[in-house]
Amino acid sequence: MNESSVNMESLVALAKKRGFVYPGSAIYGGLANAWDFGPLGTELKNNLRDWWWARYVHGRTDMVGLDAAILMNSKVWEASGHVANFNDAMVDCKTCKARHRADHLIEDQVPGVKVEGLAPTELSKIIVEQKVKCPSCGSLDFTPARTFNLLFQTSIGKTEGEKNTVYLRGEIAQAMFVNFSHVLETTRRRLPFGIASVGKAFRNEITPGNFIFRTLEFDLMEFEYFIRESEWSETFDRWLTDMEKWLQEMGFDGEHLRVREHTKDELSFYSKRTADIEYHTPFGWKELFGLAYRTDFDLTSHSKASGEEMCYTDPETGEKFIPHVIEPTFGLSRLTLMAMLNAYHEEETETAKGEKETRVVMRFHPRLAPYKIAVLPLSKKEALMGKAHELQSQLTKRWYTDYDETQSIGKRYRRQDEVGTPYCVTVDFDTQADQAVTVRDRDTMKQERIAITDLEAYFAQKFTW
Numbered sequence: 001m002n003e004s005s006v007n008m009e010s011l012v013a014l015a016k017k018r019g020f021v022y023p024g025s026a027i028y029g030g031l032a033n034a035w036d037f038g039p040l041g042t043e044l045k046n047n048l049r050d051w052w053w054a055r056y057v058h059g060r061t062d063m064v065g066l067d068a069a070i071l072m073n074s075k076v077w078e079a080s081g082h083v084a085n086f087n088d089a090m091v092d093c094k095t096c097k098a099r100h101r102a103d104h105l106i107e108d109q110v111p112g113v114k115v116e117g118l119a120p121t122e123l124s125k126i127i128v129e130q131k132v133k134c135p136s137c138g139s140l141d142f143t144p145a146r147t148f149n150l151l152f153q154t155s156i157g158k159t160e161g162e163k164n165t166v167y168l169r170g171e172i173a174q175a176m177f178v179n180f181s182h183v184l185e186t187t188r189r190r191l192p193f194g195i196a197s198v199g200k201a202f203r204n205e206i207t208p209g210n211f212i213f214r215t216l217e218f219d220l221m222e223f224e225y226f227i228r229e230s231e232w233s234e235t236f237d238r239w240l241t242d243m244e245k246w247l248q249e250m251g252f253d254g255e256h257l258r259v260r261e262h263t264k265d266e267l268s269f270y271s272k273r274t275a276d277i278e279y280h281t282p283f284g285w286k287e288l289f290g291l292a293y294r295t296d297f298d299l300t301s302h303s304k305a306s307g308e309e310m311c312y313t314d315p316e317t318g319e320k321f322i323p324h325v326i327e328p329t330f331g332l333s334r335l336t337l338m339a340m341l342n343a344y345h346e347e348e349t350e351t352a353k354g355e356k357e358t359r360v361v362m363r364f365h366p367r368l369a370p371y372k373i374a375v376l377p378l379s380k381k382e383a384l385m386g387k388a389h390e391l392q393s394q395l396t397k398r399w400y401t402d403y404d405e406t407q408s409i410g411k412r413y414r415r416q417d418e419v420g421t422p423y424c425v426t427v428d429f430d431t432q433a434d435q436a437v438t439v440r441d442r443d444t445m446k447q448e449r450i451a452i453t454d455l456e457a458y459f460a461q462k463f464t465w
């Protein structure tokens with residue numbers, strides 16, 4: 001199935017039914033736009049994260065990791081410009097009180113109008129002139145657009161009066177900037193080199209939505225790649241190509257990916273050039289990854305505000321300067337959604353009795369699949385279940401496995417297809433006699449007989465990363 005024709009409702013229902021993503025706090029009526037990753041969603045997200053770390057940190061000689069605190073001194077966010085500039089413009093509907101992001105309202109209802117970089121007053125003018133309606137109730141009556149800071153605030157302090165405002169991090173990048181000199185000192189790196197981080201970011205989004213696409217808290221993976229200024233353009237292009245290459249390796253269809261350059265008006269306050277890699281979702285082309293040239297903006301700002309030197313000294317020439325930065329950023333929660341959309345397929349097949357049925361299959365790259373193998377005894381006979389348990393214990397030492405003994409074998413295959421398990425191993429009535437099992441391939445549905453003694457070698461050839 002073409003990704004853009006995947007029905008979002010079917011995907012959300014499957015995600016809940018099979019334990020990828022649950023609505024958050026559901027037993028208390030939920031919390032708008034809060035989602036929990038279930039057992040299989042956690043595996044999928046961790047597989048994406050681990051692949052990213054293996055590819056971009058352990059797989060290179062110029063990258064080191066950092067796992068920083070979420071709460072930082074508020075001065076970090078003042079110096080970084082987020083307190084003053086990390087804003088969106090919002091309007092409230094005077095009739096139904098719904099709150100909307102002004103630029104999104106206009107984009108959805110007035111095709112072709114450019115909203116990037118417009119001041120709140122200019123956005124309000126377009127809303128009135130173009131008769132933009134409230135999507136919730138149809139009213140034309142809005143408050144004037146006003147800016148809204150996306151940083152979440154909280155406070156530290158045991159008693160009232162001792163309060164101290166802090167921010168939940170709006171991006172994970174800042175810790176990599178404020179630790180730049182420590183990392184340089186402790187790892188003796190030379191330019192170019194990168195610092196990589198994975199973790200939660202928080203944004204008080206005005207209009208979250210589309211399942212886990214835009215949420216208030218989300219997982220991010222990104223690195224800051226420190227370079228000499230003269231190298232920025234070439235380094236930017238190299239990272240863009242590399243980010244696209246990783247998407248291909250994961251099995252993303254190139255036709256559903258595109259690169260979109262930010263216009264000058266649209267650039268974040270810290271960026272001189274930004275390109276988004278977008279994915280064609282059922283709700284339009286949407287940003288998946290971003291790549292920004294942040295110049296020396298962040299290191300210079302922190303250097304000035306803190307009084308700490310954020311310089312690099314060239315070991316050969318002795319030249320001392322503040323490095324520039326290229327920032328490839330990968331939304332991990334969003335990538336998990338796109339990986340599910342990309343994998344979701346509905347196919348017409350026939351049952352063993354010749355009846356037509358629709359098979360839902362998640363065609364994940366095997367490295368991303370939550371379970372690599374499912375072990376299924378053909379019947380609930382003790383000998384078969386015992387052998388199946390024994391095989392699962394053996395295989396699960398190397399690959400994450402599932403075990404299922406309930407319902408017909410056909411139904412169990414379908415369940416594994418729905419969670420994207422690449423292989424099912426069936427222990428049947430001949431197993432004891434021939435010491436072999438049937439291995440069924442998720443994508444081709446072909447089955448082959450494999451000797452139990454060859455099973456590990458068989459899968460080692462399939463799972464080659």
Ligand code: GAP
Pocket residue numbers: 170171172173203205212213214215216217218220222287288289290327329330331332333334335
């Ligand atoms: N340090 C740069 C930075 O944070 P960004 O474009 O604001 O850049 C990075 O965000 C990535 O995070 C995006 O490309 C997107 O994948 C993801 N992202 C941004 N806001 C999000 C949200 N509210 N919910 C889920 N993912 C989000």
